[in-house]
Amino acid sequence: MYNFSVRRAGSAEITCDWLYSTEGSPEPCRGNLTDWMGEFFSPRYPINYSNNVQWTWTIHSTGNRTVGLTFADVDLETCCDYIRVYDGPSTLHPLLGEIREYRNKSSFKSSNNDLTVIFYSDASVPSRGFHANWVFLESCGGNLTDSMGEFFSPRYPNNYPDYSQCTWTIYSTGNRTVSLTFTDVDLEKCCDYIRVYDGPSTLHPLLDEIREYRNQSLKSSNNDLTVLFYSDHSITSRGFHANWVFVAGMCLLQQENCFSG
Template sequence: MWWQYDRLDGTGNTTVSLTFNDVDLETCCDYIRVYDGPSTLHPLLEEIRDYRNQSFKSTGNTLTVLFYSDSSVTRRGFHANWIFVATHPQCGGQLYDSGMFYSPNYPNYYHDNAYCVWFLSAQQGQRIFLTFADVQLERCCDCDYITIHDGSSTGYPQLGKVCYNDTTHQAFHSSSRYLTVVFTSDFSGVSHGFKAHFTSSLTANEGSVDCTSDNMVIVLQSSYLNSLGLSGNDLYVDDRLCRPNISSTEVVFRFPLDTCGTAKEMINGFVSYTNNVRASPSQSGEITYQSLYLLQVGCRMEPDTIVQIFYKAKELVNANITGMGRFNASIAFYTSRNFTQQIYDSPYEVNLNQQLFVQVKLTRSDESLDLFLDTCVASPNPNDFKNRSYDLLRNGCPRDSTYLSYTNGVDQYARFSFRAFKFLQTHAYVHLQCKVIICPDNDYNSRCRKGCQYRRKRSLDSSYNTNTVTLGPIKLRGQKPVAGHGVKESEKSME
């Protein structure tokens, strides 16, 4: 009689794969038993008495093989091979409302050839806000990376790509209740991975946050607060001295963007303003259950905005020109290149060929930001600056021979001049639209510092959201439009 035990032990995240290549036993009395674990007390996977090309795989990192033969007939026995197979931890999945998720094995090293997909979702009417608290990936952005898709699958548009170890600008907002996050690693080179945090916004009937160029406005419905056991008197923002206005139906915070503890940073090309609404009914500073309430609020200023002005030209009389954009930038005419005296008359009148001085600036002064004048276009139609237009400036490059830049891309304002002209002889109206980009002053690689770029991979319209302000119309005195007359390229006139 003969007993033989063989225990196959792997290490770490491995399983054991065992294959019998030959089995020749006395089928009545001799056998092989394979157990899924480190001893014969674990589950029996199979008892083998003849050859049938049997293969086994452990659920853990250990298999036990028992060979038994009695005291009578003997045969050749058996031959088997085994290998240890590395296993990958499960990753990805369906996540709801708010929480944390991590790369496989975080904070230990993730594995090669990972492909993990997280499907984030929130209640109807909500949006998802995603941030990365830690990112440590292989220093090859085409090797290991995270992609974020604005929808319920990877087929939706990509909001961004995260790689290396930069968490400074990695914050993303969904446009709907869904967000999809994909982590991919290649066949070589790993690191510690990432940690991500996601939260859901309030629904429209619970609260909202809005921004103008000067103020942040936070509105919370009283019914929503009551459902949490809170009242308006319990609430404050990061500066406890900033308190809300309270009515029977809503609680409203309204304060300038640079006050009440509001934080400002550049995130994915946008200037972002964030704050927090907190609640604490205790006046002694003691922590209570309700003081754990925290609502993150924020808004952003688009880096690309459009401001428009208009002017009216006549043959003999000197000019007055004015205009004001809304939102992030304003535009106005000045009397000279000193830019000390602004012209407020509206509408304005100018002589043909008169030198016009223009300043575009942030509506709210901020020395940490630079303003870059990217494009200025003249058109007879305030709703169409593409089909019938004349370029003064395009992609930071002058297109008109009279265009002269004084300051652009290095301060919170841009200044330029050009000569007044009659545009499209069959029209009596002229509008001027300027497109502005806003950059952090300390970013020397920003678009603001690159100046003229004749070729762009894609237009700004596809990269940024735009705000448009329209002023006008203006009548060109002394000239009447020709009814029914077509407009041709040759009808542009610089005089």
């Protein structure tokens, strides 16, 4: 029998014992993680994990908070061992991704309160394993459909939290485009940013990346704009405040000051 450790913010180290069955097949070990942030890793990390093992961790937040998960190190037998991340409290929920090797910014975010992580190894060639961090995120972002309005970073004008990732999509209709103006921007310039995309998702063309205040407006080419706000793990600032308004398409082409209500 051996155990693995999970370190959590504000609490003592806990262990999860794992035992082979008499037939030598693995029995899964489970851990429930409920602190607002912490770290966990494969058994024995950074020493090689054992063969024929399976572990499941469920990370559970409460209220209006989601879960952010980042893999800081991954070293597995890429053919056969894997980590799987599910968007919910069990493996019956949607699969967000499968990891077999380290990728820069191997990060996941739940859509609700829970993430489930499974680690599996087969009968041969163990490796170093993995190290992961989780943090609870304040829910932010949304779909904006009014003809004009304002939105801002979480907690504005107080400092936004670490590990923020918020997406707003502004939807107009008919022959109207979206005009977006940032009236205040105060971010950690090296690492935090706002990105504005010309369409209803981040898969559309990037119009601009903003890390400091500039007196400018951004305009969509069609009905939609998408705004992504990201902050890393350190040095938060005041954040941003923005206004949007729907603009009649022909007036925009004629560069007239005419807005549709």
